[in-house]
Amino acid sequence: MKSVIGFDRxxxxxxxxxxxxxxxxxxxxxxxxxxxxxxxxxEKKARENNEKVKFQSQGIDPEELKKKTYLSIKETCVYLGISRSTLYRNVRLGLLPVIGLGGRTIFKREDLDKFLDDLSTLDNN
Ligand SMILES: [Zn+2]
Known part of the structure; x- marks a missing residue:
């Protein structure tokens, strides 16, 4: 008798x-x-294309943001690669310091870099 080892798929x-x-x-x-x-x-190609279009439609070049000292909410979302609601959640949790400037909310890029550092430290653990 021959036994067949197989996986039901x-x-x-x-x-x-x-x-x-x-x-x-x-x-x-x-x-x-x-x-x-x-x-x-x-599907993979379409996904990659969507990502690109998303950045382009916002008219924001992530590379350009690295040269700025202060970023707007929109720029911060692009810089961190997160959605607006995720950004607000992190602000509420006190993970991201915000700077209010004449009714406008802006972020200091140094703080964002620190936030990204903290995130990658978390990932490594
Ligand atoms: Zn088939």
């Missing part, structure tokens, strides 16, 4: 159940594999 392309020899196999057959791979590449 569902094909990510056609949804068919199949037995794979490796737990990492995601498609039931080569054509499904190729179609799935192509779709993945397309």
């Amino acid at each position: 569902i094909c990510e392309w056609c949804g068919k159940k199949f037995v794979a020899h490796k737990s990492t196999t995601r498609y039931c057959c080569l054509p499904c594999n190729q179609k799935g791979y192509k779709r993945e590449q397309r």
Whole structure:
């Protein structure tokens, strides 16, 4: 009697159940594999493009922000790569010091750099 070691998998392309020899196999057959791979590449490209468009539509170049001393709320979001609501949350939690200037809220870039440093320290732990 021959024993077959396999993993019950569902094909990510056609949804068919199949037995794979490796737990990492995601498609039931080569054509499904190729179609799935192509779709993945397309989605990845679209995602990258969206990111770019997001920065461009705001008219803010993240590189330019590194030369500034003070940043507006919008610029800070781009600089930190976070959304406005995440920014406000961090301010409320006291993680990001804000500077009020004539009714305008601005951020000191030094503080933002420190914030980013703290974040990466957290990630490493
Ligand atoms: Zn399939």
